[in-house]
Amino acid sequence: MTREHPSNPVVLDATARQVLQVFSEKSTALFAPEAPVPDMDNCPVRDVLARVGDKWSLLILVTLSQKPHRFSALQRQVGDISKRMLTQSLRMLERDGLVSRQVFPTKPPSVEYALTALGEAALVPVAALLDWAAGAHDDIRAARRRYDAEAG
Amino acid sequence: MTREHPSNPVVLDATARQVLQVFSEKSTALFAPEAPVPDMDNCPVRDVLARVGDKWSLLILVTLSQKPHRFSALQRQVGDISKRMLTQSLRMLERDGLVSRQVFPTKPPSVEYALTALGEAALVPVAALLDWAAGAHDDIRAARRRYDAEAG
DNA sequence: CAGGATCCCTTTCGATACTG
DNA sequence: CAGTATCGAAAGGGATCCTG
Numbered sequence: 001m002t003r004e005h006p007s008n009p010v011v012l013d014a015t016a017r018q019v020l021q022v023f024s025e026k027s028t029a030l031f032a033p034e035a036p037v038p039d040m041d042n043c044p045v046r047d048v049l050a051r052v053g054d055k056w057s058l059l060i061l062v063t064l065s066q067k068p069h070r071f072s073a074l075q076r077q078v079g080d081i082s083k084r085m086l087t088q089s090l091r092m093l094e095r096d097g098l099v100s101r102q103v104f105p106t107k108p109p110s111v112e113y114a115l116t117a118l119g120e121a122a123l124v125p126v127a128a129l130l131d132w133a134a135g136a137h138d139d140i141r142a143a144r145r146r147y148d149a150e151a152g
Numbered sequence: 153m154t155r156e157h158p159s160n161p162v163v164l165d166a167t168a169r170q171v172l173q174v175f176s177e178k179s180t181a182l183f184a185p186e187a188p189v190p191d192m193d194n195c196p197v198r199d200v201l202a203r204v205g206d207k208w209s210l211l212i213l214v215t216l217s218q219k220p221h222r223f224s225a226l227q228r229q230v231g232d233i234s235k236r237m238l239t240q241s242l243r244m245l246e247r248d249g250l251v252s253r254q255v256f257p258t259k260p261p262s263v264e265y266a267l268t269a270l271g272e273a274a275l276v277p278v279a280a281l282l283d284w285a286a287g288a289h290d291d292i293r294a295a296r297r298r299y300d301a302e303a304g
Numbered sequence: 305c306a307g308g309a310t311c312c313c314t315t316t317c318g319a320t321a322c323t324g
Numbered sequence: 325c326a327g328t329a330t331c332g333a334a335a336g337g338g339a340t341c342c343t344g
C-alpha cells in the first residue's frame with residue numbers, strides 16, 4: 001500500500017469500470033482522484049470472491065444444496081475438513097446470509113444447516129462458472145503441457 | 153488428510169456429483185470406493201477457482217479485457233500489485249492459456265500481454281458471477297448487520 | 305453432538321535489492 | 325523496461341485438547 005500511483009486513468013466500459021471499482025483496493029489508481037475509495041466492507045466482489053475462492057465454502061454450499069445437513073453429517077460429506085474450518089466457514093456463510101443455522105435443544109443438541117434463498121441464488125452463477133471450468137479443462141491442460149514443454 | 157471416512161455415500165444429482173468429484177480432494181468419501189481419485193492436475197474446478205479466488209488474476213484479466221497492456225502499464229492499471237506478484241500471476245495465466253505474452257526485442261525490451269480467446273471466454277461466466285455479487289451486495293450487507301447486531 | 309481455544313506449521317505475499 | 329532473488333511478516337489451516 002505504499003507505492004505511488006500516477007494519475008493516468010483510461011477509459012473503461014461501464015461494466016468493467018464497476019467491477020474494477022468494487023474489486024480493487026486501490027481503485028483510485030484507475031479512476032478520477034475524487035472518486036471515493038471503496039472500503040473493504042463495501043466491496044461485494046471481494047466478499048463473494050473470497051467465499052468462492054476459499055478452500056471449503058463452495059463445497060459446503062454445494063453439499064447443502066442437496067439437502068440440509070447437521071454439523072457432523074456435513075463434515076462427513078465434505079470429506080477431509082476439520083471441525084475448526086467447518087465451523088469457521090459456516091459462520092462466515094451464515095453471517096453473509098447464505099446459510100441458515102437452526103438449533104434443536106435436544107440432548108445432545110443437534111444443529112441443522114441449510115441454504116437460504118440467497119444461498120441458492122448464489123449457486124446459479126457459481127454453477128455456470130464451474131460448468132465453464134469443466135468444459136475448458138481440456139484446453140487448459142493442453143495449454144499447460146505446451147507451456148511446460150517449451151523451456152521447461 | 154489423516155481422518156477416516158466412513159463409507160456412506162449419498163445420492164447426489166449428476167451435476168453436483170461431477171462438481172464435487174472434480175472439486176474435492178477427498179471425493180472418495182462422497183462416492184463409490186472404486187471411483188478413481190482425481191489428482192490435482194486433473195481438477196479443472198480447483199484450478200479455475202484458484203485463479204478466480206486469488207488476489208490478482210481476475211483483476212489482471214479484466215484489465216486486459218480492455219486492451220493489451222505492457223508489463224509496466226499493467227502494473228499501473230491494476231494499482232497496488234507488486235512486480236513480484238504481477239509476474240507470478242501472469243505466468244500462471246499464460247501457462248493456463250488465458251493470457252498471451254509477446255516480446256518485442258527493442259531496447260529496452262517491451263512485452264505485451266493480451267487475453268487469448270480462452271481468456272475472453274473465461275470472463276463470460278466470471279462476469280455473470282460478478283454481476284450477481286454486485287446485485288446481492290445489499291442483501292449480504294443487511295444479513296451481515298443482522299448477524300453482527302445479535303449477540304455481537 | 306457441536307463446537308471453542310490453543311498450538312504450530314505451511315503457504316502467501318509485500319518490500320527490497322539486483323540484472324540483462 | 326521487464327523481470328529475478330531473497331527475506332520476513334502475516335494469514336491460512338490442521339491437530340489436539342477441552343466443554344455445555
